[in-house]
Amino acid sequence: MERSFELAAAACDDLTPLVYRRLFRDHPEAQAMFRTEGSEPVKGSMLQLTIEAILDFAGERSGRFRLIESEVFSHDAYGTPRELFVAFFAVIADCLRDILGEQWSGDIDAAWHKLLRDIAAIVQQQQHPVDARA
Secondary structure, X not given: OHHHHHHHHHXXXXXXXXXXXXXXXHOHHHHHHOOOOOOHHHHHHHHHHHHHHHHHHHOOXXXXXXXXXXXXXXXXXXXXXXXXXXXXXXXXXXXXXXXXXXXXXXXXXXXXXXXXXXXXXXXXXXXXXXXXXX
């Protein structure tokens, strides 16, 4: 997992525009969730926090990966469908795969597929706040 980000960093100065361009292309409904003015720093910050959570989730699990669990609820409050929340991680993987090209190895692919399955499982396990009150 870490290797995929290292290789991408060597080939690409900033993943942010690539990730959001793909997100909005693949999930046009996501674009309406961002302000048209002043959202660039928010996008960059959101991506950075997501990458840190991914690396922790795939590695030491020192605590940053818990951001994934807590952000499920904050994104619920924003009205973000959970499928779209999970899709954001897949968009990151797709962008990295495009950047890496032939450097995208079987090991990297397997690690990303496992991560995406694990994140989907965590998101699915989280009760919606409405469900928690029942």
